[in-house]
Amino acid sequence: MYISRSRPSKARAPGDRTVTEAEIETKVIDIVAEQMGVDRAEISRTTSFTNDLNADSLDTVELVMEFEDEFDTSIPDENAEKIQTVGEAIEFIKANLNKS
Numbered sequence: 001m002y003i004s005r006s007r008p009s010k011a012r013a014p015g016d017r018t019v020t021e022a023e024i025e026t027k028v029i030d031i032v033a034e035q036m037g038v039d040r041a042e043i044s045r046t047t048s049f050t051n052d053l054n055a056d057s058l059d060t061v062e063l064v065m066e067f068e069d070e071f072d073t074s075i076p077d078e079n080a081e082k083i084q085t086v087g088e089a090i091e092f093i094k095a096n097l098n099k100s
Contacts, residue, residue: 019097024071025090031066032086035059045087063089071097 025045033040036053049055049063064080067073071093075083083089 019071021090021094024093024097027070028067028086028090028093031070032063035063035066043086045085045090047086048084049086050084067093073097 029040029043032038032043032047032049032053036055036059038053047053049060053059055063060080064075064083067089068075073093073096075092075096079092083092
């Protein structure tokens with residue numbers, strides 16, 4: 001079951017200020033911890049969604065949707081399928097965050 005949650009702010013600040021990689025990493029880890037029900041301390045860039053967090057296909061779709069919402073970006077299916085770790089999610093978001 002997908003439960004929508006509101007967050008106090010989006011990663012992209014008004015005025016389109018540049019979001020740092022550290023800010024992206026923090027937000028991604030927060031989303032993963034909340035969505036997967038694990039402690040932030042258990043998550044690193046090398047954490048695999050499927051192997052380490054036992055994410056199923058629904059979990060991964062929900063994570064992608066949360067990333068898209070939080071970072072106001074779009075992650076095409078062909079790219080989402082290639083994102084296997086927290087670090088890969090961070091790198092994709094960093095590379096695509098400011099693209100229009």
